[in-house]
Amino acid sequence: MAMAQNPNRPIWLHESNRSIQVIDQRLLPHELKILTLSTVDDVVYAICEMVVRGAPLIGVTAAYGVYLAGLSAPENGYASYFEAACQKIKAARPTAVNLAWAVDRVSAAAASASSVETLRRLALAEADAICRMEVDNCRRIGRYGLELIRRIAEKKNGEPVRILTHCNAGWLACVEYGTATAPIYAAHEAGIPIHVWVDETRPLNQGARLTAWELGRAGIPHTVITDNAGGHLMQHRMVDAVMVGTDRTTHTGDVANKIGTYLKALAARDNGIPFYVALPSSTFDWTLEDGVQQIPIEERNPEEVTLVQGLHDGKIFSVRVPPETSPAANYAFDVTPARLVTGFITERGVCNATKESILSLFPDKISKNSN
C-alpha cells in the first residue's frame, strides 16, 4: 500500500472500515512502520506506549477507538459494553485533555442509538468529523501563526526567522500541519526564510527523532540542539520566537506541555523573546483554574530516562546511560504559568494568556465554564 510506505498522516481508517492504521512513532526516524489497531486494547496500548502521541492525535486515535469499541459491541447489551470501553480509553493517559474530550464527544454522538448498527454509524461519523475538524483547526492555526512570523520577518532584512520548538507538535502529533509547526510550514510555503532550533526533548527525543524528521522531509532548515542549549541561544539573540504545542491548557492560560517547556518559557521571558503556544480548542481545559496545581502530570517508566534508543550499524538499539544501580524518575510534562506566555495561536486567532482574552475568542465556552 503506497500510503503505508510514505504516509502524510500519522493515522487513517483502513479501507475495510474495521481497523485504523497508525505510524509507530517509537521507531522514527530510523524505521517507518505501520501498525494496525483493531480493538480497544490495541488503541489503549498505542496511546499508553506512545505508538501515537501528541494531544490532537491522541484525541483522534481515541475517537476512532470508540468507534472500534462499537464494532466489537454485542447486539445485546451494547450500551454498557460501549460505556466501559469508553472509560478504558479515557484512562489510557492522564495529561492530554483531548483524550477525554474526544471520547466524550463520540460517545455522546452515539448515545442516542437505538441499535448497535446505528451506534457504529454514528460513532464513525463523529470520529471522522473530529479528524476533519482537527485538520481544519491546524490549517487555521498555521494561517494565524504565519502572520506572527511575517511580522518578525519584516524586521529581519531577509535573514531567517529563527524559531525554537520543544518536543514534536507537528503533523505527527496531530493529523496534518501540526500545531506549533503549522505556522512554520505556512511561512516556508510563503517563501519566508525560516530556521528551526529543534530541542531534542529528552527522555523520548520527540524533537530529535520526530520534529527533525518532519522538517527534513519538508526541506525546512533546522538544527537539533540539546534541551540545555535554548537559554544560551536566547541570551545571545539567536532565537526570534519560541513556538510549542500543549497537551492541556487551562482556560486561565496555564500550559501543560512536554517536560522542559517551562524552562524555555523562563528563558524567553528573561530575554524578552516571545513565547507562543499553538493549540486547537480541543486542547483547552474549560474547567481547571490553576494549571500548576490541578493538571495531573503523568509519571512514566524510568527506563525511558535510563535507556536511549537509536541506530547503530543499521539496527535500532537501546543503550543504558547511568549506572544500573542508580534510580531515575520520569515526569512527562510540566506546566508553564500563564504569566510566561506571550500568546495562544488557535483556530480562531491569536489571544493573550488570560481567561478574558481566551474566552473572548471562545465565547461559546463561557456557559460550560461557569458550570
Place this chain on the structure above:
Amino acid sequence: MAMAQNPNRPIWLHESNRSIQVIDQRLLPHELKILTLSTVDDVVYAICEMVVRGAPLIGVTAAYGVYLAGLSAPENGYASYFEAACQKIKAARPTAVNLAWAVDRVSAAAASASSVETLRRLALAEADAICRMEVDNCRRIGRYGLELIRRIAEKKNGEPVRILTHCNAGWLACVEYGTATAPIYAAHEAGIPIHVWVDETRPLNQGARLTAWELGRAGIPHTVITDNAGGHLMQHRMVDAVMVGTDRTTHTGDVANKIGTYLKALAARDNGIPFYVALPSSTFDWTLEDGVQQIPIEERNPEEVTLVQGLHDGKIFSVRVPPETSPAANYAFDVTPARLVTGFITERGVCNATKESILSLFPDKISKNSN
C-alpha cells in the same frame, strides 16, 4: 596496581615520576579504564577529548602536563621548547579558566630555572602544590557548604535535604571531594539525610554517568532526571537548593558552567529556591567584567549531540538519535548572570554574587584585578 583498579582520585603521578595516570571518564560508569599520559600531546588529547574534564581537574592535569613538557625539553633550548608546550596546553580548551591559570603558575615557578634539571624539579613541585591546594580547597568548600545544608536541614524535621545538581562537579572533576558535591559528601558524613536530583546533563551525560556513579559509590541517595525535569520539581517544592560547579566565574559573579545551568538558575529564582555555585578561587576570572558577553563558549563536535553512548548487552555502544540528514549544534557551556546566583561557596567561605562580596573574601586579588 590496586589503585588503578579502584582509584579514589581521577589523576595521580605514576611512581616512575615520568607520566601521569588518569581515569578515562568517557567510559564511566560502564568501564573503569586508566590511561597513562606521558607527553604534552597526550595531555592535550586528554583535555580536548574529555578523558579528563571539570575545571579543577583540567587545571591539575595541565599543571602536570607542564611538568611533562619539562621532562621532554632538550638540555639546549629548553626554555623556548617549554614555553611553546605551555602555549599548546593552554589552547586545549577555551572556557575553563583553571587551564591557563595552572599552566601560568607552573610556568612562572619554573621560569627562574638555570638548567633543565632545575626546571623539571620546580615544575613538579609546583604541579604537586597545585594538586594539594585543590584538594584542600575542596575540603574547605565542603566545610562551608555543610553549614548551608545544615541550616536547611534544621527546618526539615529529619526529612532529607533535596539538592539538585547539574553536570559533574564531584571528585572526578577535581581531585578529591569535588566542588558542588563536597558539601553533599560532608553532610552525608555528618549524618544529615540528603537526596540528590542528578540532571543527566546532555549531551555527554556527565550527571547520569559520573555524578550518579560517584554518589552510588558513596551510598548517597539520588535520582537521575532529565535536564528538562528540574523546573517541574522546583515548582512543586521538591528541591531545597541547587548546587553546581563552574568552569569560570567572573569576579563580578557571572557563572560559566555546563550548558543548561542558566535554565536551572532561572527556575530556582522563579520558585524562590537558593542557587549556590561552589568553586575554588582558581576558577575565578579576575579580569573579565561581563561573563555573558566575554567568556568564550566552546562549541564542540555535533556528534556529541547526535550519538549517545551507553551499555547494550555488556558492551559500550553509541547510537544515533536524530535523522542522519539533520544537523546539530553543540554549545558546551552557558553563562548564568550574577543576579540569579544566591551565593558562592569558596575555600574562604560563602559570599554573595557581587564584585564587592567576592573581593571581600579575596582582597589579595584586588591589585591584580585593577591592573
